[in-house]
Structures are given as structure tokens and as C-alpha cells.
Amino acid sequence: MQEPDSVQLPKIEDFYDLSYESGEIHLRGVKGRAFMLPTKAWATLRTSLSRLFKENAIQFMSHAGYAVGISFVEQTQKLEGKPKKLLRILLSIAKTSGWGHFSVEGDADNGTQLTVIAKNCSFCHNESSTESPVCYFLVGFVNGLVDYLYGKPHTAAETRCGGMGGEMCEIKVRELRPATAGEAREGGERE
Ligand SMILES: [Zn+2]
Numbered sequence: 001m002q003e004p005d006s007v008q009l010p011k012i013e014d015f016y017d018l019s020y021e022s023g024e025i026h027l028r029g030v031k032g033r034a035f036m037l038p039t040k041a042w043a044t045l046r047t048s049l050s051r052l053f054k055e056n057a058i059q060f061m062s063h064a065g066y067a068v069g070i071s072f073v074e075q076t077q078k079l080e081g082k083p084k085k086l087l088r089i090l091l092s093i094a095k096t097s098g099w100g101h102f103s104v105e106g107d108a109d110n111g112t113q114l115t116v117i118a119k120n121c122s123f124c125h126n127e128s129s130t131e132s133p134v135c136y137f138l139v140g141f142v143n144g145l146v147d148y149l150y151g152k153p154h155t156a157a158e159t160r161c162g163g164m165g166g167e168m169c170e171i172k173v174r175e176l177r178p179a180t181a182g183e184a185r186e187g188g189e190r191e
Contacts, residue, residue: 015096030075030093039125046123046134062140069144083149084108090145091116098122099138100169111150114173116142124163133161135169142171152176 016034017026025034049057072090079086091102100121106114123135133139135158143156153176160170 010096032075034097036098039122042123043126046137058136061136062143065137065140065142066144066147067140068137069141070148072141073145073148082109083111083146086149087145090149094141106173110175111146111152111154111173112175114146116171116173118162118169118171119167121162121169124161124169127163128165130161130163132164133158133169134163135161135171138169139171142173146173150175 015028017028018024019026025036026032027034046057046061049060053060072093073086076086076090076093079089081089087104087108091104095101099118100123101119103117103119104114105117108114118135118138121135121138123138124130124133127134139156139158143154146154146156154173155176156171156173158169159172160166160168162169
């Protein structure tokens with residue numbers, strides 16, 4: 001609870017309207033409803049999917065994240081600006097949704113090489129000792145955002161994850177260049 005007195009921090013009502021009677025939460029500025037999911041429920045969902053679908057769960061969750069990323073961009077289509085600016089806005093919407101604090105490093109003008117840092121990530125919040133990164137949904141989400149914003153396919157991989165004990169999750173994004181003959185494999189695909 002260290003809030004500097006001089007800065008007027010936003011409150012949740014600045015972003016959402018709760019209609020308690022009808023059980024609806026509406027996003028301000030963006031049309032549509034939203035709902036909340038406790039991070040513990042997310043952790044249970046992720047563990048359960050991993051147990052049931054093994055390696056396929058990774059693809060499942062990253063595809064789900066990818067679709068949500070695309071939908072984020074679609075919902076904010078009335079916003080204008082270069083991809084760099086829109087990416088920041090979209091990540092700040094994710095922040096106001098309680099997903100964590102995001103920052104972007106790298107070539108955000110062209111999207112060829114980007115690193116998204118997620119501090120306080122919700123998607124691995126209840127983990128501290130996983131063997132490998134677990135934020136597949138977030139990786140897919142970031143991948144969907146940049147693919148749509150820059151109009152080109154990218155690969156995205158989580159190179160550091162708070163679930164493994166670190167303080168942040170780090171997602172490296174690379175533009176997927178047309179493959180030269182013989183290595184036309186899409187990144188992230190598995191046999
Ligand atoms: Zn993570």
C-alpha cells in the first residue's frame with residue numbers, strides 16, 4: 001500500500017462499470033462486457049488442461065490467448081495510430097484488466113524484434129517452482145497482438161517466467177521471415 005500522495009492513481013471504476021443487479025461488468029471506452037476470473041481458478045484450469053492434454057495443452061492455451069489478442073485489437077479498431085502506440089495502449093488495457101504490468105523493449109516501430117516484459121503476471125501468479133515457463137496463454141496473446149498490429153506473422157516464446165521463480169515473465173517476439181527452402185517450419189509447431 002505504498003501510494004505516493006501526490007499522484008492520483010486510477011481506481012477500478014475508472015475502467016469498469018459494475019451493474020450489480022444484472023451481474024454485468026462493462027468496459028469503459030471499449031464496447032462490451034467483461035468478466036473476472038480469480039488467478040487461482042486460472043491456475044487450476046491450466047493444471048487441469050495440462051494433465052488432460054499433456055503437450056497439446058500448450059497449443060490449446062496459446063491458441064486461446066492468440067484469439068483473445070486478436071479480439072483485443074478488433075475491439076479497439078477505432079483507435080488510431082502506429083502499431084507501436086497501439087501496442088502500448090493494448091498492453092495497458094491488459095494491465096487494467098489485472099493481468100500484470102507490461103513494458104515493451106526493442107523495435108516497436110517495425111515489430112521485427114520485441115521483448116515484452118510482464119511483471120506481476122497473473123498467469124503464473126500461484127507458481128514459483130515450475131520446470132518450464134507456463135504463461136502459454138499470455139505468449140499467444142502477445143503473438144496475436146503483434147501479428148495483427150504489424151500485419152505480419154511472428155513467433156513468440158517465453159524466455160523467462162515468474163512461475164519458475166523469477167520476478168518477471170519475458171516474452172521474445174520475432175518477425176517470422178519467409179523461410180528459405182528446407183526450413184519452412186512454423187515456430188512453436190510440434191510434431
Ligand atoms: Zn510466465
